[in-house]
Amino acid sequence: MHRIKLVLFVLLFVSLQTQSLSKQLHHDPIIDGVLNRLDSLRLTSSVQESAVKGLLQRLIPTHFHSFEFRIISKDVCGGSSCFVIENYDGSRRIGPEIVIKGTTGVEIASGLHWYLKYKCNAHVSWDKTGGIQIASVPQPGHLPRLASKGILIRRPVPWTYYQNVVTSSYSYVWWGWERWEREIDWMALQGINLPLAFTGQEAIWQKVFKRFNISKEDLDDYFGGPAFLAWARMGNLHAWGGPLSENWLGDQLLLQKQILSRMLELGMTPVLPSFSGNVPSALRKIYPGANITRLDNWNTVDGDPRWCCTYLLNPSDPLFIDIGEAFIKQQIEEYGEITNIYNW
Numbered sequence: 001m002h003r004i005k006l007v008l009f010v011l012l013f014v015s016l017q018t019q020s021l022s023k024q025l026h027h028d029p030i031i032d033g034v035l036n037r038l039d040s041l042r043l044t045s046s047v048q049e050s051a052v053k054g055l056l057q058r059l060i061p062t063h064f065h066s067f068e069f070r071i072i073s074k075d076v077c078g079g080s081s082c083f084v085i086e087n088y089d090g091s092r093r094i095g096p097e098i099v100i101k102g103t104t105g106v107e108i109a110s111g112l113h114w115y116l117k118y119k120c121n122a123h124v125s126w127d128k129t130g131g132i133q134i135a136s137v138p139q140p141g142h143l144p145r146l147a148s149k150g151i152l153i154r155r156p157v158p159w160t161y162y163q164n165v166v167t168s169s170y171s172y173v174w175w176g177w178e179r180w181e182r183e184i185d186w187m188a189l190q191g192i193n194l195p196l197a198f199t200g201q202e203a204i205w206q207k208v209f210k211r212f213n214i215s216k217e218d219l220d221d222y223f224g225g226p227a228f229l230a231w232a233r234m235g236n237l238h239a240w241g242g243p244l245s246e247n248w249l250g251d252q253l254l255l256q257k258q259i260l261s262r263m264l265e266l267g268m269t270p271v272l273p274s275f276s277g278n279v280p281s282a283l284r285k286i287y288p289g290a291n292i293t294r295l296d297n298w299n300t301v302d303g304d305p306r307w308c309c310t311y312l313l314n315p316s317d318p319l320f321i322d323i324g325e326a327f328i329k330q331q332i333e334e335y336g337e338i339t340n341i342y343n344w
């Protein structure tokens with residue numbers, strides 16, 4: 001428990017640092033280059049608009065016709081991301097009453113949340129922090145109007161990141177699509193545009209390691225069981241709680257594709273996993289010349305070598321580049337060119 005808190009704290013610290021950094025670096029040519037490239041990968045306006053319409057339908061179906069959504073160019077907000085909320089011009093009785101414009105689907109969704117929260121006193125949260133309370137939203141035809149010109153809210157930092165590398169395992173490992181869909185809706189409403197997408201990575205690793213002549217049995221000794229994925233990914237233990245079945249691996253990969261599709265439809269930039277150097281022990285026999293170090297026991301089950309003391313490939317070894325590159329390429333093959341941001 002102590003350790004988890006420490007990890008959370010460190011990540012929080014890092015994310016605060018990153019936020020202030022991104023503020024300073026906002027007009028750094030390298031950061032601008034990445035932002036432009038990520039913008040160029042974004043799906044069309046109509047795809048993003050209908051994705052937020054879908055979210056509206058799930059969140060508050062009675063008001064499906066009360067809102068109109070439109071993607072706008074960043075030029076409208078001086079080159080940064082923003083949302084704009086305006087009154088709809090025209091008869092209020094049947095059609096839309098409020099127009100929400102945003103530079104991406106996420107900006108529109110966070111504009112919708114802003115309107116529901118500050119104009120209608122609604123509360124949209126996780127189940128354990130109050131859930132979705134929308135009874136205060138007036139009936140269609142009676143939605144609160146905005147002051148004549150409406151409002152424009154600019155995103156203060158380009159990226160809002162979400163999740164650390166253990167939540168995807170400890171908290172979400174048993175989630176199916178329905179629960180994920182709710183979480184992604186929540187993310188969009190909160191303005192999260194840079195979510196971690198760690199699901200299904202073992203299925204990718206299986207394909208990658210096969211090319212490095214690692215057998216299925218070798219991988220059974222390497223992957224952790226479903227509830228211990230984070231521990232095994234970080235090299236704290238191996239094989240414990242496993243092996244992962246072919247069904248599990250296949251289902252997780254399908255789920256990841258669903259998760260990524262929805263994130264992209266909403267205009268988010270998913271953060272994919274990359275290679276940390278943690279390798280199956282069998283790699284030493286296949287590449288005897290590689291610089292692979294055996295780690296000490298890190299608080300694993302009784303210090304038993306069946307589960308403890310994993311292997312780390314030195315990052316300056318050429319094999320590190322080969323495996324790291326193969327992993328990125330395999331993800332591009334599965335998911336397409338969808339991001340430039342990776343985490344390990």
Ligand SMILES: *[C@@H]1O[C@H](CO)[C@@H](O)[C@H](O)[C@H]1NC(C)=O
Nearest residue numbers: 210211212213214285286287
């Ligand atoms: C992997 O296996 C193939 C087929 O048996 C073999 O040709 C290749 O040399 C092996 N690669 C390594 C690095 O052992």
Ligand SMILES: *[C@@H]1O[C@H](CO)[C@@H](O)[C@H](O)[C@H]1NC(C)=O
Nearest residue numbers: 291292293313314315316317
């Ligand atoms: C092998 O890796 C270890 C630990 O990563 C490092 O200290 C050592 O210098 C490396 N040896 C060579 C020959 O690169």
